[in-house]
Amino acid sequence: MSSKNTLRIxxxxxxxxxxxxxxxxxxxxxxxxxSRALAASFAKKGENTAWVTLxxxxxxxxxxxxxxxxINGFDAFQEYMKRLINLGPLTKPxxxxxxxxxxxxxxxxxxxxxxxxxxxxxxxxxxxxxxxMPSTGYALVMFQAIFNFNKLFRGGKVHRHTELMIDxxxxxxxxxxxxxxxxxxxxxxxxxxxxxxxxKLFPNNAPLFLINKKFPxxxxxxxxxxxxxxxxxxxxxxRNKREKESLAIWNKQNITYSExxxxxxxxxxxxxxxxxxxxxxxx
Amino acid sequence: xxTRKLTIIAGTGGVGKTTISAALGYKLAxxxxxxxxxxxDPAKRLANALGLDFLSDQPxxxxxxxxxxxxxxxxxDINNTLDDFIQELSPSDRFIDRLKENPLYKMIQREYSxxxxxxxxxxxxxxxxxxxxDQIILDTPxxxxxxxxxxxxxxxxxxxxxxxxxxxxxxxxxxxxxxxSEKLIGLLEKLTGAQFVVSxxxxxxxxxxxxxxxxxxxSEMNALFESHETGFILVTQPYPQxxxxxxxxxxxxxxxxxHFLGVIFNRSLSAFDQISPSDVQCSGEGVEIVxxxxxxxxxxxxxxxxxxxxxxGFVIKLPEFKKDIHTLxxxxxxxxxxxx
Numbered sequence: 001m002s003s004k005n006t007l008r009i010x011x012x013x014x015x016x017x018x019x020x021x022x023x024x025x026x027x028x029x030x031x032x033x034x035s036r037a038l039a040a041s042f043a044k045k046g047e048n049t050a051w052v053t054l055x056x057x058x059x060x061x062x063x064x065x066x067x068x069x070x071i072n073g074f075d076a077f078q079e080y081m082k083r084l085i086n087l088g089p090l091t092k093p094x095x096x097x098x099x100x101x102x103x104x105x106x107x108x109x110x111x112x113x114x115x116x117x118x119x120x121x122x123x124x125x126x127x128x129x130x131x132x133m134p135s136t137g138y139a140l141v142m143f144q145a146i147f148n149f150n151k152l153f154r155g156g157k158v159h160r161h162t163e164l165m166i167d168x169x170x171x172x173x174x175x176x177x178x179x180x181x182x183x184x185x186x187x188x189x190x191x192x193x194x195x196x197x198x199x200k201l202f203p204n205n206a207p208l209f210l211i212n213k214k215f216p217x218x219x220x221x222x223x224x225x226x227x228x229x230x231x232x233x234x235x236x237x238x239r240n241k242r243e244k245e246s247l248a249i250w251n252k253q254n255i256t257y258s259e260x261x262x263x264x265x266x267x268x269x270x271x272x273x274x275x276x277x278x279x280x281x282x283x
Numbered sequence: 284x285x286t287r288k289l290t291i292i293a294g295t296g297g298v299g300k301t302t303i304s305a306a307l308g309y310k311l312a313x314x315x316x317x318x319x320x321x322x323x324d325p326a327k328r329l330a331n332a333l334g335l336d337f338l339s340d341q342p343x344x345x346x347x348x349x350x351x352x353x354x355x356x357x358x359x360d361i362n363n364t365l366d367d368f369i370q371e372l373s374p375s376d377r378f379i380d381r382l383k384e385n386p387l388y389k390m391i392q393r394e395y396s397x398x399x400x401x402x403x404x405x406x407x408x409x410x411x412x413x414x415x416x417d418q419i420i421l422d423t424p425x426x427x428x429x430x431x432x433x434x435x436x437x438x439x440x441x442x443x444x445x446x447x448x449x450x451x452x453x454x455x456x457x458x459x460x461x462x463x464s465e466k467l468i469g470l471l472e473k474l475t476g477a478q479f480v481v482s483x484x485x486x487x488x489x490x491x492x493x494x495x496x497x498x499x500x501x502s503e504m505n506a507l508f509e510s511h512e513t514g515f516i517l518v519t520q521p522y523p524q525x526x527x528x529x530x531x532x533x534x535x536x537x538x539x540x541x542h543f544l545g546v547i548f549n550r551s552l553s554a555f556d557q558i559s560p561s562d563v564q565c566s567g568e569g570v571e572i573v574x575x576x577x578x579x580x581x582x583x584x585x586x587x588x589x590x591x592x593x594x595x596g597f598v599i600k601l602p603e604f605k606k607d608i609h610t611l612x613x614x615x616x617x618x619x620x621x622x623x
Contacts, residue, residue: 027296085470100467107483108391135296148390155476185607186328187297216568227616228602231557236569238605246607264572265579 018176020119020129020169024198025180026190027135030212032056034180034260035132037273040066042128044274049128054115056132063270069122073111076118077104084157109145113162116142120165123174136194143169143201170202177207183214183243188250209257211247215239216261284597284621285544286311287514289411289507291421294518295528299549301328302608303518303601304422305356306617312346312354313618316417319355321410323403329356329422334610342410346611357410359403368405372496378489386478387486404504411507514544519587521551521580526587533590545597547621548584552577554602599623 023035032053039051043066050067062068078096104111122129133139146169150162169175177198181191195207220237229235250257263272292304301322308320319342322329330338333345338358346354373379382388403421411419472480490497507513515536519529529546536543552573584600591598601620608617 028298081474084474097467103471103483106487107479108387145390148386149475149479152386152390152479152482153475154478156472156479157474159476185609186331189331216572218569224605227605227613228554228620229605230555232555232570232573233558235552235555235573235603239603242606262572265575 018172019123019127019174020131021176021178022131022133022139023178023180024133024139024194024207025136026187026194029180029182029187031135031180032132033269033273034178034210034212035130036063036066037270038178038277039128039130040270041274041277042130047127048125049130050122050126052119052122052129052131054132054134067126071115071118073115074101074104077111077114080114080117109141109148112142113145113149116146117161117165120161120168123168136190140194140197140201143198147201170205172205175202175205177202177205178210179207180210180212183211183246185246188246192255209255211257211259213262214259215243217244284599284623285514286418286420286516287542287544288417288512289407289419289421289510289514290544291423291513291515292518293423293515293532295525295532298518298520298525299601300518301422302332302614302617303547303549303621304420305329305332306608306614306621307516308354308356308418308420309346309611309614310618310621311418311420312352313348313350313615315348315350315352317353317355317415318418318420319357319410319416320420320422321357321359321403321407322422323359329358331609332614355416359406368402369493372493372500374492378492382486382489385482385486385489387482404507405500408500408503408507508539508541511542514542516544517546518549519546520549521553521576521583523579523583526583529587530590543594543596545594545599546587546591548587548598548600550603551580551600552603553580553584553600597623 021035021038023031023038025031036051039049040063043049043063050069053068053070055072056070077100081100104114119129119131133142146162146165150159150166153159153162177195179191179194179198181187191209195209198207199205215236217240218233218236220233220240222234222237224234224238229238260273260276263269263276286307290307292300292307294300304320304322308318312318320329322338327337330336333356338356340358342355342357344353345356348354369379369382373382403423407419407421410416468480517529517532517536519525533543533546558570588598599621600623601617604613604616606613608614
C-alpha cells in the first residue's frame with residue numbers, strides 16, 4: 001500500500017478518540033449509511049454506542065446491539081423543560097401546552113438548538129454518539145443556533161448550557177466533524193465549502209473527509225467518442241477517469257481523506273461498511 | 284416532452300436538477316423561445332454548469348441562437364431578499380428599524396425556516412410577470428426536501444396563525460391561558476433570560492402588523508402553483524431511495540392538484556449492456572457492480588412506470604454522461620438527450 005493510502009486510512013483513527021461524531025455532507029452522499037455503519041462498528045467492539053438521527057422520516061431497519069435514537073424537536077424540548085422546571089402537578093399540562101409549542105415554533109433556530117442540545121446531553125450516557133446530520137445547509141443552521149442563542153440567552157440558566165456545548169464541540173478530542181463526499185466534482189467542491197464554514201464556527205476542530213462510493217479502478221483508459229458511454233467497459237473507464245480527475249484536485253492541495261469503495265448493492269451494506277471502517281482503524 | 288410557461292423542476296438532493304434545468308432552458312432557447320432559468324443557488328451550481336464564476340441576480344443573456352431564441356439565467360441573492368421582503372410589506376420606516384433591531388430577525392436571515400424558499404417564490408412572482416419571456420424554468424433549492432419548498436408559504440404562515448397570536452399576545456383574554464401563560468413566561472425568563480422572551484413577543488407583534496400583506500402574497504403564490512400555466516417535472520435517479528423520495532413528492536403534487544408534466548429518470552445505466560468485445564482487461568468487480576446496478580434500475584423503473592400509469596405525463600431516461608457538465612457544449616449534449 002502506498003504511503004498516501006496509509007495516510008488516508010489513518011485519518012479515521014482520529015475518530016477513535018472522540019465521543020460525538022457529526023456525519024455531514026450534501027444530499028445523496030451516503031451520510032445515513034456511513035453514520036450507521038460507523039455506529040455499528042463501534043457497537044461491535046462492545047462500546048455503548050448511540051446512532052442518532054434527527055426527525056428522520058423514512059423507516060430504518062433496526063440493528064441488534066445498536067441503539068437508534070431519533071430526535072424530535074418538540075419532544076426534546078419537553079424533556080428539557082421537565083428537567084429544568086418542577087412545578088409539581090402543574091408541570092405536565094404547562095409543558096405540554098400549545099403556548100410552549102408555538103413559542104418553540106416561532107423563534108427561529110430554537111428548535112434546532114434544542115435538538116443539538118439533546119445530542120450533547122447524550123454524550124453523558126453513551127461512550128459514542130454518531131449523528132446522521134441533516135444535509136449541509138440545515139446542519140450549519142443547527143450549529144449556528146448554539147452561537148446565536150449563546151448571545152441571546154444572557155441571564156438565563158440555558159446560557160451556561162450553550163457555553164458548555166461550544167466548548168465540547170470545539171474540542172477535537174471530544175468531537176469530530178466527518179464530511180462525507182462522493183468522488184465527483186460538485187460534492188467535492190461543496191465539501192470544501194462546508195469544511196470552511198464549520199471551521200469558522202469551531203476553529204480548533206478541523207473536519208475529517210471521507211470519500212464514499214469510490215468505484216473500483218479497472219485500469220481501462222479507453223478513448224471515448226461522443227458524450228455518452230455505450231458499453232459497460234466504456235462506462236467504467238469514463239467513471240474511473242472522472243473520479244480520478246476530481247480527486248486529483250484534492251491530492252494537489254494535499255487534502256487528506258479516507259476512502260470507502262463502492263459496495264455492490266447485493267451485499268449487506270452495513271456489514272461490509274463496518275468491516276471496512278474497522279479495518280481502517282486497526283491499520 | 285411537455286413544458287408550460289412556468290416549469291418547476293423538483294426532486295431531492297443530488298439528482299441533477301440544476302443541470303437538467305439549464306439543459307432544458309438551453310433546449311427551449313434553441314427552438315426559438317426566449318427562456319429564463321431561475322435558480323436558488325448558494326453553491327453556484329448553475330453558474331458552474333454554465334462555465335461561469337457567478338450569476339447575476341438580474342436576468343443575464345447566456346446565449347443567443349440563430350433562429351432568434353434566447354437563453355437567460357438568473358440567481359436569487361438570498362441575503363438581500365429578506366430585507367426586500369420586509370421593505371415591501373412594512374407599514375413604516377420605524378417598523379423596519381424596530382424589526383431589524385430584533386435579534387430574532389437577524390437570526391432568520393441565516394435560517395431554513397422557509398424564508399429562503401419563500402424569497403425565491405417572491406422573486407419568481409416578479410420575474411414571471413415579465414411577459415417578454417416565453418418560458419421560465421425554476422430550479423428548486425438543492426439539499427432540502429422539495430416538499431418543504433412547495434410548503435414554504437404555508438410553513439411561514441404558521442407565524443401568522445391566529446390562534447397562536449391570541450395565545451401568545453393576549454393571554455388574559457382566555458381563561459384557560461391566563462394563569463398558565465404568565466407563569467410560563469416567568470419560567471421561561473428564568474431559563475432563557477428576559478431578553479429572549481421580550482424578543483419573541485416583540486417579533487410576533489411585528490409579524491402581526493405585516494400579516495395582511497403576507498396573506499395577499501400567499502394567495503398569489505398558491506394561485507401560481509395551481510395555474511394552468513404552471514407545470515412540475517420531477518427528477519429522480521435509478522436507486523431505491525431516490526424512488527422513495529420521488530413517490531413522496533408525486534403524492535404531494537397529486538394531493539395539491541398541481542399539474543404534473545412528467546419524470547426524468549437521470550443517470551440511467553440501461554442504455555448499454557455489452558462489454559466491449561475488444562477489451563479483455565475489464566475488471567470483474569466493476570462489471571459485477573454495474574450489472575447489479577442495472578438489475579436494480581430495471582426494478583425501480585418498473586415501479587416508476589406502474590406509478591406513472593395514473594398520469595398522462597412523460598417518462599424520459601437520461602443516460603449517465605461521460606464527464607461533468609460545465610460548458611455550454613456539454614449542456615447542448617444534455618439538451619439533445621432531452622429530445623425524446
